[in-house]
Amino acid sequence: MPELPEVETVARGLAASLEGHVIVKVQQNRADLRIPFPPNLKTRLEGRRVIHIGRRAKYLLLSLDDGQILVVHLGMSGSVVIRHDPSLPPQPHDHLVLTADDGVVYVLNDPRRFGLVEMVAADRLDEHRLFAGLGPEPLGNAFNGKSLAKAFAGKKTPVKAALLDQRVVAGLGNIYVCEALFRSGISPLRLAGTVKGAKAELLVQSIRQVLDLAIAAGGSSLKDFVHADGELGYFQHSFTVYDREGRACPGCTCDIAQTGGIERIVQSGRSTFYCPRKQR
DNA sequence: CGGCAAACCTGCGAGC
DNA sequence: TGCTCGCAGGTTTGCC
Numbered sequence: 423m424p425e426l427p428e429v430e431t432v433a434r435g436l437a438a439s440l441e442g443h444v445i446v447k448v449q450q451n452r453a454d455l456r457i458p459f460p461p462n463l464k465t466r467l468e469g470r471r472v473i474h475i476g477r478r479a480k481y482l483l484l485s486l487d488d489g490q491i492l493v494v495h496l497g498m499s500g501s502v503v504i505r506h507d508p509s510l511p512p513q514p515h516d517h518l519v520l521t522a523d524d525g526v527v528y529v530l531n532d533p534r535r536f537g538l539v540e541m542v543a544a545d546r547l548d549e550h551r552l553f554a555g556l557g558p559e560p561l562g563n564a565f566n567g568k569s570l571a572k573a574f575a576g577k578k579t580p581v582k583a584a585l586l587d588q589r590v591v592a593g594l595g596n597i598y599v600c601e602a603l604f605r606s607g608i609s610p611l612r613l614a615g616t617v618k619g620a621k622a623e624l625l626v627q628s629i630r631q632v633l634d635l636a637i638a639a640g641g642s643s644l645k646d647f648v649h650a651d652g653e654l655g656y657f658q659h660s661f662t663v664y665d666r667e668g669r670a671c672p673g674c675t676c677d678i679a680q681t682g683g684i685e686r687i688v689q690s691g692r693s694t695f696y697c698p699r700k701q702r
Numbered sequence: 703c704g705g706c707a708a709a710c711c712t713g714c715g716a717g718c
Numbered sequence: 719t720g721c722t723c724g725c726a727g728g729t730t731t732g733c734c
Contacts, residue, residue, distance in 0.1 A: 498728055534711045536728055595727055691707060
């Protein structure tokens with residue numbers, strides 16, 4: 423489900439409620455998601471205070487008072503929701519349930535189980551296998567036209583696939599890559615190595631813009647994404663190309679009956695939505 | 703090494 | 719109504 427804006431939205435919602443509180447009870451309902459849960463997770467979490475909640479790429483980071491970080495990835499279908507009424511019945515696919523010292527309950531639910539939970543020492547986070555190869559944060563200072571062009575240099579893969587590569591830039595997924603490419607007027611079929619100079623700079627600005635707007639909208643709620651507080655994001659109403667096959671391209675003045683509007687193609691096994699007239 | 707398809711798993715909507 | 723098929727926001731593996 424979630425790309426960077428959705429994970430950022432969840433992190434902010436959790437921070438507002440859970441930061442500063444002690445985890446008093448942990449209920450783990452299965453042994454693994456994509457990978458096994460950390461051994462002795464219950465023992466390692468109970469009694470710990472959550473001192474900070476942040477995000478790196480698409481990973482939620484819950485910093486604990488013992489120097490460890492609880493790392494959570496939501497995969498395609500994961501969510502973390504706050505359950506203020508602990509008497510509510512558990513839902514299918516509730517895999518991990520944390521109770522805080524104020525009685526508030528936090529539930530990790532993930533039907534497809536593509537997500538993961540890991541425990542990492544804070545001072546070793548960057549060298550951990552999940553984080554060691556990650557590219558720069560797209561909203562950070564290290565990400566700019568020059569650095570992106572450098573990461574693209576010599577790549578023969580389509581720019582769409584290159585932007586989905588978390589080693590190039592960390593946090594983009596299928597939706598926001600499609601949207602950013604549309605904003606920059608770059609065809610998803612163009613080879614990454616040909617995107618440089620002013621084009622690379624424009625692409626960087628397009629990525630930043632679409633992520634900023636999506637975060638301000640609380641992310642995108644397609645099927646099942648909800649904020650930690652249960653609210654829906656609404657950026658899906660602002661999609662220009664994603665999931666809009668056959669619809670008019672905003673800014674295209676040509677006749678949609680003749681052009682067919684937004685097109686859907688498959689690249690590396692995943693849907694790409696774009697306008698072949700505006701994106702070159 | 704680079705690039706792509708397939709695999710992991712469940713749910714849902716479309717179409718017959 | 720009920721079935722089958724295809725597709726879904728991610729990442730890793732293994733093959734060419």
